[in-house]
Amino acid sequence: MIQPRTLKGFRDYLPGAMMPREELVNTARKVYRSYGFAPIDTPTLEYAEILLGKGSDETDRQMFRFQDQGNRDVGMRFDLTVPLARFAAQHIGTLGTPFKRYHIATVWRGEAPQRGRYREFMQCDFDTIGTKSLVADIETALVIHDLMLAIGFESFTVRVNNRQVLSGLLEKLDLAEKSTEILRALDKLAKIGPEKVAAEMQEAAGASAEQAAQVLKLAEIGGSSDEILSALDKLIAGSEKGETGVGQLRELTQATAAAGVPADRLQIDVSIARGLDYYTGTIFETFLGELPEIGSVCSGGRYNDLASLYTNQELPGIGASLGLDRLLAAMEELGKLEQRTTPAEVFLPYFDAQSLQSYLKIAAQLRGAGFNVELYPEAKKLGQQLKYADRRGFKVAIVAGDRELAENNCQLKDLKSGDSQTVSLANGAAELITAISEILRDSA
């Protein structure tokens, strides 16, 4: 006999974990589609040369890579951005631009397993490719906003910055050559504080104390969007790049406000830098009001050229990625996940052994009305069946013995309150359908 087990760093999803995951993916899909993003998929396996050297040394090392049956050197995708670049280079002639796509799919990284980190996880990306227009940036902010609301969060902040603001300042300070090191130091601001960041800027980037202070002065600008924009205007004056960046931030915040996004849900935050060289304009991070310490749950930004490794065609774009695992962890911690292991609301015990056809008919009527209904398959003792229903989290049970069925009615049991009512099954179970709707509405 073989021991049933999963590989280290991999996991099974039981229904209780899979249902909220499916719902989250469905919500993301709906919001993406509402803005005209279309789905794509790409193969799990790519030629290794497509994937190698596109992320970091670390992603190369972590890649699941092997020789296939035809001795091709292949790898499993470690993100959805590299496959998108290959895909866009290959198909952009057919697709045309602007091209708006979402891609929700599994990726693999052989990293050392640790709490909350797995070797197989899902990414949930959307991007607009082939346009430099700031409208795409504005819509990206709106998608993130709508997405957080649709998932069920009231309190959250999309933090927005523009890389050109910082680039402009670094140019002004003659630090443009050292931007990678400066950004890397700046990214640690929330973690290690301004003094240590200043020290790192001086050590790693060779900045003077005065230069480091200027960069930190930028990062520490706070207040309302208007206040931040005024402060930036002054700090950045004279740098064309910086002024462009501030102008874009101004237009973006005005447009999202006009589209109905409240000021507390979209804030300029000049301290966010989002890693190294990839982003070139608008950048986003998103924090939960009730759980900011979990980190950004939706991040992204604008890039100049997606696919320069595979094509000469310039493909500028902007996109973001929803952090599914992080969000699910947050929702669990905040008690926002239902503790159920069935997608059905209605439980129909197989109470009277002779009445199967009646049960099948009731179940069909309720499904026709849009309910999910599970009929227990065996005529076991009612108590045993109801215990099963309780454990799985059904909302109501329909108890109908031969006596009830002879009178064309049933007992409708609210499994939360324990209340029971006698309901008629006449007229296509119309009364039952209404009564179930009421219980479900009250419990929602």
Place this chain on the structure above:
Amino acid sequence: MIQPRTLKGFRDYLPGAMMPREELVNTARKVYRSYGFAPIDTPTLEYAEILLGKGSDETDRQMFRFQDQGNRDVGMRFDLTVPLARFAAQHIGTLGTPFKRYHIATVWRGEAPQRGRYREFMQCDFDTIGTKSLVADIETALVIHDLMLAIGFESFTVRVNNRQVLSGLLEKLDLAEKSTEILRALDKLAKIGPEKVAAEMQEAAGASAEQAAQVLKLAEIGGSSDEILSALDKLIAGSEKGETGVGQLRELTQATAAAGVPADRLQIDVSIARGLDYYTGTIFETFLGELPEIGSVCSGGRYNDLASLYTNQELPGIGASLGLDRLLAAMEELGKLEQRTTPAEVFLPYFDAQSLQSYLKIAAQLRGAGFNVELYPEAKKLGQQLKYADRRGFKVAIVAGDRELAENNCQLKDLKSGDSQTVSLANGAAELITAISEILRDSA
């Protein structure tokens, strides 16, 4: 520069191919859930020992198998049944029985690529585990029936048989030892005809001409369900196993009829055998009325013991699998697929460069009413924008220049008929929302 290309046998899904695929998966998910099946997922990679020797020599050979970074011998799953067996053995104590799950996921087989066959494809399975009750068989038939209707097929037949009928007959004929060879021959009946099947039964299974004729007599029983059941009663009389099988077929057809399934959509077909040793009771195949030659689009059956390789606990069950690729090919051939590459119905050209905020507001209002809306990101010439809309398959376009916006109205253009109408934007765009709904309803 690296040539952007996919591996042989793998494919990209562009939006036009991905959208119907997503819709089909969503439909399957909805129907499965309506019967209380819950989603699960398992890892792509399993220990090779979990996967090896579970299918055939062929699946072993076709498996993508390699050493991971920790020198573990791992493989990519080639179906969803073997992972389900491992999963059930590992978790059934937590899950409890009966356990109803669906699993919609990608699998990999390194077979020689040929037309319509890929090395990466999706399976879409549902199973009820841990009960021998025929209610689960009946519900499996009902799920398949509801699924075909929900996908949009009116004309189809679920063909049902019971392996015990044939086993009973083979016992009666003293051919029980040779059932594998007999079944293998019988499976070819539709392809090669009765004479060649009889010859193969004699050659491969050592059956006499008379025995082969008896088996073929069974397979050739036709007519209505009642006629078939009467004929089977006679042929099988005296075999306990055979009588059980006929009894189950009778109960299943009566129950599905009572649940509202028309007789032409569920028929007994004693000629279907579904491969070799795995199935032990009810078996299903499903054929499209307009395209039967494409083969079964949803198949499955009952098995005695799912996971005997991984656990001592007996886990009987029944399930079936929707053939997504085959169905999509059929839908394409039958002209049932919409030729669109956008999930949005409404196209909003960025007509007047100064009016971005108005467009963002209109788009938000329409999204709030449930429409999917794409705003073009650049203020290009209107003709160019409308050409883009045409190519993607939007249904309506909203044209609003500065003059229209000043009067708080817009032109609503039906992109199919070419008709335009002037519509007010007052009251949260109420008139526009109604007018779009009407056009979409008429075009559906």
